[in-house]
Amino acid sequence: xxxxxxxxxIAILASTFSTVKAQDKPLGKNEISAGYGxxxxxxxxxxxxxxxxxxxxxxxxxxxxxxxxxxxSFGYQRTLGKVISLGVTASINxxxxxxxxxxxxxxxxxxxxxxxxxxxxxxxxxxxxxAAYSAIAVGVSYLTRKVNNDNGTTESGTLWRVxxxxxxxxxxxxxxxxxxxxxxxxxxxxxxxxxxxxx
Numbered sequence: 001x002x003x004x005x006x007x008x009x010i011a012i013l014a015s016t017f018s019t020v021k022a023q024d025k026p027l028g029k030n031e032i033s034a035g036y037g038x039x040x041x042x043x044x045x046x047x048x049x050x051x052x053x054x055x056x057x058x059x060x061x062x063x064x065x066x067x068x069x070x071x072x073s074f075g076y077q078r079t080l081g082k083v084i085s086l087g088v089t090a091s092i093n094x095x096x097x098x099x100x101x102x103x104x105x106x107x108x109x110x111x112x113x114x115x116x117x118x119x120x121x122x123x124x125x126x127x128x129x130x131a132a133y134s135a136i137a138v139g140v141s142y143l144t145r146k147v148n149n150d151n152g153t154t155e156s157g158t159l160w161r162v163x164x165x166x167x168x169x170x171x172x173x174x175x176x177x178x179x180x181x182x183x184x185x186x187x188x189x190x191x192x193x194x195x196x197x198x199x
Contacts, residue, residue, distance in 0.1 A: 032197055038189045071093040131171070133172070142158065169182070177196075179196075
């Protein structure tokens with residue numbers, strides 16, 4: 001997964017440099033971005049609660065462990081004036097978990113969260129190549145899950161939720177092409193970093 005993310009960022013950066021104008025040109029009003037976030041809401045909520053067992057399981061879950069692969073996100077936004085930008089962001093979040101039930105049964109869970117959310121960003125500092133901002137996105141998230149238990153039973157299901165991402169603090173360095181770091185919470189993670197290009 002880490003190799004895939006690295007290759008994706010390299011490809012995005014290469015394509016961006018081939019299409020973006022020189023750095024000394026005025027900034028474009030359109031911006032595209034790609035990012036990677038850790039500890040998304042679906043990851044943390046699944047690990048610290050019995051939500052999925054209430055929806056899908058007949059036996060309550062005792063513990064949930066497993067690797068968190070993070071969230072890949074992509075976005076587009078357009079700047080309106082000097083402060084506000086409006087756009088849309090989409091993300092995909094795979095979650096693989098090892099389950100232990102209270103009755104002693106164990107199993108594995110494969111989940112996926114797909115989110116699509118309109119987004120508003122407010123830039124409150126813009127100085128040279130440095131920018132500081134906050135952002136909020138609210139939309140829908142479609143979650144799928146398949147569980148294979150060691151007793152031979154399987155469970156699967158889908159669920160629609162309200163998807164959201166609140167970026168309390170965002171920092172961007174770069175003019176037409178730049179890197180960003182966001183701290184917040186929601187369906188794209190508590191910490192998100194990536195690349196963006198203003199066209």
